[in-house]
Amino acid sequence: MERLNDVEAKRFSALVLTCADGRLHGPNNLVKWIPGLLGYDGRDGVVSYDLISVPGSCWKLARGSAMDRLGVLNDLALLIDRHQLETILVISHRNCARYGERDPLKEDGKLRGDLAYTRRLLRQSFPSVSVLQAIACVDEVSVTGVQLLKPGGEFQPPLLLCLRKDSV
Numbered sequence: 001m002e003r004l005n006d007v008e009a010k011r012f013s014a015l016v017l018t019c020a021d022g023r024l025h026g027p028n029n030l031v032k033w034i035p036g037l038l039g040y041d042g043r044d045g046v047v048s049y050d051l052i053s054v055p056g057s058c059w060k061l062a063r064g065s066a067m068d069r070l071g072v073l074n075d076l077a078l079l080i081d082r083h084q085l086e087t088i089l090v091i092s093h094r095n096c097a098r099y100g101e102r103d104p105l106k107e108d109g110k111l112r113g114d115l116a117y118t119r120r121l122l123r124q125s126f127p128s129v130s131v132l133q134a135i136a137c138v139d140e141v142s143v144t145g146v147q148l149l150k151p152g153g154e155f156q157p158p159l160l161l162c163l164r165k166d167s168v
């Protein structure tokens with residue numbers, strides 16, 4: 001298969017890996033936050049990115065079977081090659097059914113641990129690609145805030161101060 005031309009490749013230079021949870025998707029949910037998380041300033045007009053949405057997002061890479069892990073990595077490898085991707089943004093979220101953890105502190109520890117593992121795995125597998133990571137806060141129906149993680153796994157600013165989506 002031919003590679004996309006330069007113009008098309010520029011439009012698809014990023015990929016978002018996130019959970020399949022319906023609260024993350026739709027016109028007023030993650031799609032509203034992702035351009036800012038990727039550093040787009042809006043000057044280019046249309047913002048377009050590839051999307052892989054699987055239950056638990058990085059849970060599958062960190063805790064899934066070897067076959068689970070290989071399946072996601074193979075999908076990533078295909079898209080990175082064909083679309084010349086430069087950035088992968090991994091977004092986990094609070095209250096994720098895949099984790100099934102009712103204690104927010106325990107869930108937070110699992111999310112951070114799996115994000116750290118996923119960062120190492122993606123950097124080893126795709127050394128030319130930048131890895132960004134974030135955790136989304138959700139209520140019963142939608143995203144209420146998203147925090148980008150520093151490379152060391154810390155939030156900036158603290159997650160408890162999740163921004164409301166109407167504040168951006």
Ligand SMILES: [Zn+2]
Binds near residue numbers: 019056093096098
């Ligand atoms: Zn989830």
